[in-house]
Amino acid sequence: MTKCVYPGSFDPFTLGHLDILERACALFGEVKVAVLHNSRKRCFFTLDERLAFIRSAIEARNLSNASAEAFEGLLADYIKIERADCVLRGIRGAIDYEYEAAMAALNKRLYPKCETVVLMASPEHIAVSSSMVREIGRLGGDIGSLVPEANRETIAERLLQDE
Ligand code: COA
Numbered sequence: 001m002t003k004c005v006y007p008g009s010f011d012p013f014t015l016g017h018l019d020i021l022e023r024a025c026a027l028f029g030e031v032k033v034a035v036l037h038n039s040r041k042r043c044f045f046t047l048d049e050r051l052a053f054i055r056s057a058i059e060a061r062n063l064s065n066a067s068a069e070a071f072e073g074l075l076a077d078y079i080k081i082e083r084a085d086c087v088l089r090g091i092r093g094a095i096d097y098e099y100e101a102a103m104a105a106l107n108k109r110l111y112p113k114c115e116t117v118v119l120m121a122s123p124e125h126i127a128v129s130s131s132m133v134r135e136i137g138r139l140g141g142d143i144g145s146l147v148p149e150a151n152r153e154t155i156a157e158r159l160l161q162d163e
Pocket of ligand 1: 007008009010011014015016017020036073074075076090091092102103104106107121125128129130131132
């Protein structure tokens with residue numbers, strides 16, 4: 001069974017991320033969403049909130065071969081410990097590509113068995129990003145078409161509290 005790890009900050013998990021996750025679930029035997037826990041990277045949402053958003057989206061979409069957990073430290077080490085076959089990343093265009101190509105090369109240098117599989121974002125999600133969700137939500141805009149339905153209200157309320 002092929003196992004992939006889909007890592008990210010997911011601050012918060014968007015419909016763009018969900019699109020990648022759902023498509024990966026159809027391709028791989030097991031998909032583990034690995035949520036970065038890094039005390040030096042400041043996220044707006046807590047680790048527990050970010051995990052809860054992903055888990056409720058997984059449940060709502062019945063993705064029985066997906067799960068989510070936190071990870072700390074080097075991704076290459078996590079891939080090795082998890083005995084995963086590859087890292088999964090989504091890219092939205094040329095800007096994402098440069099960053100992903102460098103990360104894939106470095107992860108392979110750190111752990112030569114570490115392959116990276118990239119899925120292209122679906123056209124309707126090309127403009128979606130976590131930072132845009134945060135900005136639109138903080139300013140009271142409608143984030144309904146940007147984040148999974150299961151998390152919409154909670155995310156919108158939390159972002160409005162920040163203003
Ligand atoms: N749809 C929507 N948005 C997408 C997307 C998609 N398909 N793909 C990427 N994004 C966006 C996110 O919304 C986010 O946008 P923002 O920066 O505007 O908020 C951005 O791309 C990246 O966020 P995310 O997908 O959560 O991943 P990340 O880049 O924060 O994750 C790690 C980076 C966790 C994979 C990387 O930092 C890591 O591996 N860290 C561990 C330490 C390590 O090993 N370092 C060496 C790496 S070589």
